[in-house]
Amino acid sequence: MMKLTQLVLASHNAGKLKELQAMLGDSVQLRSIGEFSQVEPEETGLSFVENAILKARNAARISGLPALADDSGLAVDFLGGAPGIYSARYADGKGDAANNAKLLDALKDVPDAERGAQFVCVLALVRHADDPLPILCEGLWHGRILHAASGEHGFGYDPLFWVPERNVSSAELSPADKNQISHRARAMDLLRQRLSLK
Numbered sequence: 001m002m003k004l005t006q007l008v009l010a011s012h013n014a015g016k017l018k019e020l021q022a023m024l025g026d027s028v029q030l031r032s033i034g035e036f037s038q039v040e041p042e043e044t045g046l047s048f049v050e051n052a053i054l055k056a057r058n059a060a061r062i063s064g065l066p067a068l069a070d071d072s073g074l075a076v077d078f079l080g081g082a083p084g085i086y087s088a089r090y091a092d093g094k095g096d097a098a099n100n101a102k103l104l105d106a107l108k109d110v111p112d113a114e115r116g117a118q119f120v121c122v123l124a125l126v127r128h129a130d131d132p133l134p135i136l137c138e139g140l141w142h143g144r145i146l147h148a149a150s151g152e153h154g155f156g157y158d159p160l161f162w163v164p165e166r167n168v169s170s171a172e173l174s175p176a177d178k179n180q181i182s183h184r185a186r187a188m189d190l191l192r193q194r195l196s197l198k
Ligand SMILES: O=c1nc[nH]c2c1ncn2[C@H]1C[C@H](O)[C@@H](COP(=O)(O)OP(=O)(O)OP(=O)(O)O)O1
Pocket: 010, 011, 012, 013, 016, 040, 043, 070, 071, 072, 073, 074, 087, 088, 089, 099, 119, 154, 155, 156, 157, 158, 182, 184
């Protein structure tokens, strides 16, 4: 693998950029695709992998740089894995608060034992837009969906995601703690190994 010093992050989500840059440290500079385009590609894939590759190729094409994409979401056992790849669009694009409200409603009266869920993260790295061999790394994070939001950190579904190994919600973890144990952290560990970074 070539030495990477600069990557474009194929994401319009500021929370992801912050977390991924913190995990990468100074060795690789992540530039936001927002510097190049405000247009978000349609996520037409049927899997996290397909959507991550699609976003990475799109960003590499627009920027001319190697590109990293993160496709992630929340898979809830009681909902058969929903919202899954549709997590960001769960409440029809009305945003995080509406997504969280819809999830709480879907799990109304469901007991704790049936509220298991996992965050999923797939990272895809392409060296150029037509790269025939994208690097793919996946991370899972097991937890449970709370009955009400709790905590101020993070983004997305963090206030509803109970982290059993810490006895707090994901939004109650400090950013540094979340970045040690999250689905994204696990995927990034694998990516660092693949790139021989640290
Ligand atoms: O650590 C996380 N903590 C809380 N929520 C999270 C996390 N990781 C993913 N999520 C949620 C947010 C969004 O509802 C969906 C990702 O959707 P996803 O399409 O991958 O990202 P996005 O549309 O926000 O930005 P973009 O596609 O430009 O990278 O899963």
